[in-house]
Amino acid sequence: MLQEIKISNFKNSSGNSQDIFLTYQIFGRELGSAPVILVNHALTGNSSVTGPHGWWNEIIGDGKSIDTQNFSVLAFDMPGNGYSGNSTHLIHNYKEFQLRDIAKIYDEALRILNISEIFAGIGGSIGGALLWELAALNPELIKNVIPVATDYKVTQWVKALCKVQDSILNNSNNPISDARMQAMTFYRSPESLKQKFDPTTQIQPSGNWNIEGWLEYHGKKLEDRFQLASYKLMNHLLTTIDISNNTHDHISSALKIKGNIHIVTVNSDGFFLANENWESYVNLSLSKKNIKISEIRSIHGHDAFLIEHAQIKTILDPIFHINKNKHEKDTHCSLRRG
Structure with missing residues (x-):
């Protein structure tokens, strides 16, 4: 069921204020009864992460890698994405916003929902970049940060x-x-x-x-x-990815994150390049011990994170304490880890 939060007089990066309407859905256990998993959607995605119209049903659901019998799964619609169908909630002054603004909106919404700790956050593409921004903004919030096919900075x-x-x-x-x-x-x-x-x-x-x-x-x-x-x-938000908040010191900003970081990259990604992720991992691992990287091996490019479900499951199952035996003979799984 789609629910809504209104954040009044939100001041964006340009210094202008306006009301923001944020819709969201909760799947699995009710809030307060189980660990919370935050799932961030990609550019044209939405909060329907599982169910009749779920875009990640292979990963999220009863008995899946992110098991809705064990977790409260929370998914927001990025403000302005139009999923509610209310045209008055669209954001037309889009160039006044940065992705960090969306992270601030999420952080405020989590406070309103009385969520002070997230067991794991996961997001692909711009959803993963937003996860980086949220983790940098609130370094103790997320215990397991899982950015997929994305980056913590925008490249040329x-x-x-x-x-x-x-x-x-x-x-x-x-x-x-x-x-x-x-x-x-x-x-x-x-x-x-x-x-x-x-x-x-x-x-x-x-x-x-x-x-x-x-x-x-x-x-x-x-x-x-x-x-x-x-x-x-x-x-536009894709062009504003920058966890350093304009200091250009992305490493220092990432090192402030207290939780475990599990970077997931795609070897054939032609949008968020794998070598950028590996460079970030190497630089961060010099100072941060609780960081890992997994690489999806695929011919399918950036969209592989929505296609290579067996490999995604193999990466996620250990994080979510799922028995891995069912994957041991899966010949489609070919992962490179650091």
Whole structure:
């Protein structure tokens, strides 16, 4: 059930104040009866992390890696993402916000919900970057920080891609569809698309399905369920990832986090590059002992964290105290760990 919190007169990074409406859902045990797991969604995602319309049903649910019989699973909708359907809650002054503002909003919402400790926080892509921001803002809040296919800083590469997205969103006649089609080209990898559409490599026949039709399908699908203002906001927030709060000392900011850090990267990620994550891990591990890194081995690029469920389970099960025996013979699991 979608619930709502109103945060009055929130002051954003530009110094302007406005009311913020934050929707959320709770799955599994009720709050106060079990450890809390915070799940942050990606750019076009939402708070429906499990259930009839759940986007991560393979990972979250009864008996799954994040077991709703043992945990209270909390998922917020990033403010302005439009999932509530209330157009008055959209954020049109999107360039006044930074991702750190969203972390502050989450932190305030957790206070309102009387949550002072989170057993684990997990998020993919921008959701993982938001998790970094929240952990840096409140270093003792999260006992296990699990950022997936993301980074604690924005790179020039991400800025470049987001600049193109912003230009499409503000100038195209079909902004959502066109921007989504372009984004799919860096969410996946050339190898992934070759496997899916090259007649000589297809695992299953695709009939008349081709790369052009696949891109158009994803563009139209997002156009049917997502607001232009939401896309502009989320794309802009990607360009503001910076746990150093403009000091450029990301290492020092990350080292303030008290909880265990479990970085999950994707070897073929063409958006948040794996070598950036490995460099961060090496630098942090020189001073922080409770940090690990796992690498998903996949041809599918950035979206692998939504595709390679067996590998994700293998990474998460030890963190959530799930029996690993069922994965020991899984030939699809190929992980590199540090």
